[in-house]
Amino acid sequence: MPSDQQVLEARMTAVHADHARALFRFILGLTSGQRQTSEDLTQETMARAWRHVNGLPPTAEETRRWLFTVARRLVIDTVRSRRARPVEIGVVDLTWAATGHDDTADTALATWTVQSAFAQLSETHQDILRDVYLRGEPVERIADRLGVPVGTVKSRTHYALKALRAAMAP
Incomplete structure (x- = not known):
């Protein structure tokens, strides 16, 4: 049986x-x-x-x-x-920004615009953009370090980029 x-x-x-x-x-x-x-x-x-x-x-x-x-x-x-879910945003192309080798007025103005807009962001938004785009850290590592879910890191990145774009708008 x-x-x-x-x-x-x-x-x-x-x-x-x-x-x-x-x-x-x-x-x-x-x-x-x-x-x-x-x-x-x-x-x-x-x-x-x-x-x-x-x-x-x-x-x-x-x-x-x-x-x-x-x-x-x-x-x-x-x-x-x-x-x-918020829409995932790809890496921001900042290759047009000053690299230290180009002293044209357009490049200087673009660099100043980005730096000025970045300075207007909250500390949280600045930190998340530095970690994701400037340091190139994976979102999983950032989430572990901050003790938050991966989705929270992605959401913060989304809103930080949105704030940066708004600050750069004419």
Whole structure:
């Protein structure tokens, strides 16, 4: 007689075999063809099914409905979380700024503009821009040093750049 664990494993194997392919296609449609996201969400749906294998509906049809409902909610949560995140900003190109070899008036004015705008920023914004762009520290290291999440460092960087641009605006 099989153990309870073996019964659960057999049930989950059957659920995966019966529904994984259709579930993936369903999620692929909801994610506009984003394969990697669809694979991740299919895996997460199956992981949730495994965690609730004892509570899965008894029939294949009801189980499929349960899986598709979980998958749809995961897609919705993924879309919402992406909208809530601030847009990541690439490295600011400051190669046009003075390098010490060019004494033209335009370069001097550009350098003065950046330095003046930078001086108007709060200390927190100045520190984060120095760490990220001038020192080139990875955001993970900055987050560890400050004791904050990586997302906080990215958010602070975003708002510091926004403040710098505003300070440089004519």
